[in-house]
Amino acid sequence: MQKITREVLIEKAASLLNEGVVSGVLGWKQGEFAYDVTPALFTTVDELNEQFVWGDFCGANFSKYLVAHTRKTQSKVLVFLKPCDTYSFNQLLTEHRFDREKVYAVGIPCEGMADVSKVKAIAGEGITAIESTEEGLAVTTLYNDAPVVIAYEDALAERCINCKSKKHVAYDELIGEEGDVLESGRFDQVAALEAMTPDERFAFWQKELSKCIRCNACRDVCPACTCEKCVFNNPVSGAETKAPMGTFEEKMFHIIRAFHVAGRCTDCGECSRVCPQDIPLHLLNRKFIKDINTHYGEYQAGAEVGSRAPLVNYTTNDVEPGDVFERGEENA
Amino acid sequence: MQRIGVFVCWCGSNIAGTVDVQAVSDALKNEPGVVFSTNYQYMCSQAGQNMIKDAIKEYRLTGIVVCSCSPRMHEATFRKTAQAAGLNPYMVEIANIREQCSWVHKDIPTGTEKAIILGKAAVAKVNLNAPLTPGESPVTKRALVIGGGIAGIQTALDIADAGFPVDIVETKPTIGGKMAQLDKTFPTLDCAACILTPKMVDVAQNDKIRIFSYSEVQEVKGFVGNFDVKIKKKARYVNEDICTGCGACTEKCPQKNVPNEFNLGMDNRRAIYIPFAQAVPKVATIDPNACNMLKNGKCGVCAKVCAAGAIDYKQQDQIIEEKYGAIVVATGFNPISMEKFDEFAYSQSKDVITSLEFERLTNAAGPTAGKLLRPSDLEHPHTIVFVQCVGSRCAACAEKGKEYCSKICCMYTAKHAMLVRDKYPDTEVYVFYIDVRTPGKNFDEFYRRAVEEYGVHYIKGMVGKVTPEGKKLKVQGSDLIMDEQVHIDADLVVLAAAIEPDKSARPLATMLTASMDTNDFFTEAHPKLRPVESPTAGVFLSGACQGPKDIPETVSQAGAAASKVIGLLAKDKLTGNPCIASPNELMCNGCSSCERVCPYGAITYVDKEFRMPDRTTAIRRVAQVNPAVCQGCGACTVACPSGAMDLRGFASAQIIAEVDAICK
Amino acid sequence: MQVNEKKPLIVAFCCNWCSYAGADLAGNNRLAYPADVKIIRVPCSCRVNPMFILRAFQRGADGVIICGCHPGDCHYTSGNYFTRRRMAMLFSMLDYLGIEKERTRVEWVSAAEGAKFAATMNDFAEKVAALGENKRLEDLRCKK
């Protein structure tokens, strides 16, 4: 359950709008159901009062929207950033992807976001209302007489269970209290896969990646994927495809995508959140992050603006590619 | 669609012995784009080359593939052949069917099959080749030398000697650098001033050389042959053109207690000063932090005593903009700070000094007028301990010292020890060392003289602690050969402090986009074969900015750098390699990934207005490659996530075509 | 006897300055290695895009090896340092996906190491042959 209320955020946004500091507010807009929330640009206080929401389903990371948005306007936009969003924000700044002068960033604390699929799996079909209570999410459905109460820890998204940081690494203003960088078990699943035999790993990924429908949602939501033109859309790149034509191209797409964001991925987890087939895409990105941390020293993309991503960097005594395998085996 | 000619060479029996050349030329005839295919005994012979030229004309070929020996052997030959027949030389590809086929495979079917595949790959590539033209850029015939120490001085003199104008930028009020502070020089023991100051005068009198002293480089733009540099000439509050260097002002200035940098703070100078007698330019400089007139408008003595009327309290910093064809970095070195080495009591006792301070103590122009007196009480020291490798070769103490060997300390310590024993035979001298490294002409002989003739006590081992006690310094060390603890009551302890690059080097490297190693020494273009060039074209390295060096080595490197500069400036135009990176601006994200992997600093960014796919316009940051600087390695093409960066001559599509042809 | 057995196909990306010259030296010295190895010349090992490697596997390669100058000896000073990081990461990822790690290799071969080039190719070809056909990164359409 979020500690900061919707009203506090509206008040902040309204005052900045009224003062003319910003001309718009990037925030979450209530949808049809209790859990569906759409990123939206609010330009008036009335809109904010009517439709702005802040709660346990506001997972969307707005950082990427700033790329297109700051190009369109000369005035400032207010953006609400959860701690994990601030890493994407910084990484985009490092890569000169938007004009910092046009953004007023308000950091807001986050207690973790609910995973809609988990809620649906527990509460069942026909969700008509969800209320945040002390005990957890009280879910009213068409098929249950009384609301089903789901404890927050049971509803929490994987990326939030393994939250890497409650600390905001960028903001103009912070609402609420600043948190800390956390120790998380986010690499445990990667380690578990590494410990498998190659055959098991192959079977695992074959099963997962064959579900891919190449909708590109993972790419299109990814704050690291802001290419003006993606290689997979570019007929001259030699990699353009529109459909997963067989098992090779499923892998090709995901390997290259993970490689292109390697060292730049902040592990925000949006890719896995939006995947319609629930492929654990974060396990690909985290493999690179884990490898980078192991072999080139701890590196958190977006922790600071201007840091040099590990794959555009080197030391003269880096590990040899062949030795990476061997170390992997020792760990296994 | 290309019209490709294929020429399969027999190389006598070198190729034809293991490859069925007829089968190869027949097989390649049917490849897409191929309109002509033949084979011949020696393609590189005059007859073979004529065959190619004739075919280019007769079949209106737009590209050719030569299946022959390694491109490292005859690519240039066949490119010239093509050019002679009116074909762009970069429309030639070589399939290496000798070194990488006929010579390493035994039987004809295998060799033939592989030769055909290599030929197909070359044809696939040529299908995507585009004519390339090397870019040309003019050369500004003037060099900039950054740093006016012995390295910069020598480089400037050599360049000027070849007839090219040179500017020296020096941050201090005078040129001369560290060498000007030294007393004697090893291994010949001639006095530093005696050999340096004539060179300084040469510089001052050379009409090809301009000296910007008390100045620093503020901005560098451009590229090899065409650098635009902004130099900030700091206000010295004295008109350089008028000042005669008579020194009247420096005698009358009432502000007497300013620590004298030239003597490392061991004595004082005035607020208006000339660093030393032989300074070049010999003009006074007012220290704005010490001058009462500048600080609160009270005084003005120097202006009153200056007969020439050179004092100008209103002088402002001045920005000089100049174009250069080449830049030489000669920013030199400094001893590292001894503050963190508590064990040697440097901060606790005035009688623990660095070797450079020792140089000043023994120098006739130094604070003691050359008499060896210890700083605390100006008494003659009878026991001196020299400690080597303070902060050098110090892998375990990286936070305060350096991992590398500072290279010069063994020799100058031997020199100091010898000089002390020579002048003051009553003084006992001890040297603690890890190793004595003396590889240089007459160096080891020099060191042995110190031990054998002058009786310097060399102790292999490190000093653990120096404790000031009364008038003495208790030195506690270990003798590794005798395997015992050593205790010495010393009067003076001299620390051979590690040397490090000057602090100005790092920001300068950023300005120059020249690479540095982790110790902030400039990196050479190739450690063995291009030791005086930076990977950034047009930037050259002279002296200790590249690594620790003694004077002979510095001077020879300075000359080498000068000769490289002269070679560059002698050209009217630079012709580039056309196989360079080129970005597609429409796809470029401006993310800086390419810039970060470019070893040459060839990539810069500009903000440009673009019409976006949705018909709006947007200002986007996009990469630009300087064709005069790019060397065509291709690192950027892989760093670029969008594939906007491609490499001419080795384009992604070309390599993919080769892969496809091979894997068919 | 083994006539019908498919021979392994190996793509070797060699940098122009060291490894390609090393391969030439192997040729000069007549040091044999399997004809299954096909070399593609690139200016520097850092020109090799992961996409080229995957493309080779897609099209039927059974092994891909990248050869460059020894670290510290790069003609372009730092190119192979980037290669080393990129390939360490890429190959580790392929291994993570269950693709046999013996199918990929990075080897530093100088212009003077003709013997090393031949020995490396012999060894690599042998290891790849032992694995058999590349099934895990193949594109069946390319076999039609």
Next chain:
Amino acid sequence: MCLKGVKRMRKCALANLDKLFAAIAENADLYLPVNDENGAASYKKWEEGTEMSDALNTVKSPKDFFFPQSEDLMTFKTEGKNIEITDIREESKDFVVFGVRACDVRSFDILDRVFITDPQDSYYASKREKGVIVSMACTRPTETCFCAAFGIDAAAPKGDVTTWKTEADLYLQANTEKGEKLLAALEALTEEADCAAVEAQQAKTRAIMEKLPLAGLDTEQFGGGKTKEYFDAPEWKELSQSCLGCGTCTFVCPTCQCYDIKDFNTGRGVIRYRCWDSCMYSEFTRMAHGNNRNSQLERFRQRFMHKLVYYPENNDGIFGCVGCGRCLAKCPISMNIVKVMKTLGGKKDE
């Protein structure tokens, strides 16, 4: 008889379901929804031991069986100056798709009008001929369901055979000749039944349908002839502003039918194939002159205008949406056709 135009109702005890499946699988490939370990359902080929999912619907629609995401059309091979063209379509066996929900059943009507009307798409048509659709009535519709808005009765799906799963039995009823044939082959495993249990279930389902949050969704405002009214509506800007331009909605949609034809050079020849395309993609229908819909607003508008206006205009007023709710559940930013309908339609009330 309980359902209009239907001859007879049969039933099969749930305990015998496996036998029923086995019997179907004897003559045809049988596909049915199966849960994965996360509880997400997708169609899988039945084999001994396969358990049918109880999920309301599959993540991807059964559209794939007739119009797969990618489909090889032909190959070209060149030999010198000769070119050889081969039709390489895979001739499918007879197959049965089991458990298709009412919304998805309707989607085939919509696809048929595109692919089977002249000029006929022979790839699609041949699969339609080979495939038998066995539908299943819904019992637990969920909040994202709005099939009723398009006149679909979730309790009485169409298809070649309709089935109802009650606590103890599976009720089956044939609607077409193909369906009759299938049921006839299953005669031994089923028995004659009355409609009481089915009717009770239908009443219950229909009562729930009325309580669904999207129950009152109004389609009156849309349909053919409304192009001018909506095309330049200012609301598109706000509706499309957060759209990522991904293809999720399109690819989970049972009625989206756009495809691209592409060539793949295998090195030995060229395979010409077609694959789904999405009007949400920036590269969609890119031509020599560029794209004809350059902004995401235009692309977004196209998708919804097509479903709500263009398709009905050309197809007797039938909407191009079946209300399955997949896009509502899967859109990464939770923007969907319902929000579009409410926003555009809603302004009329004001």
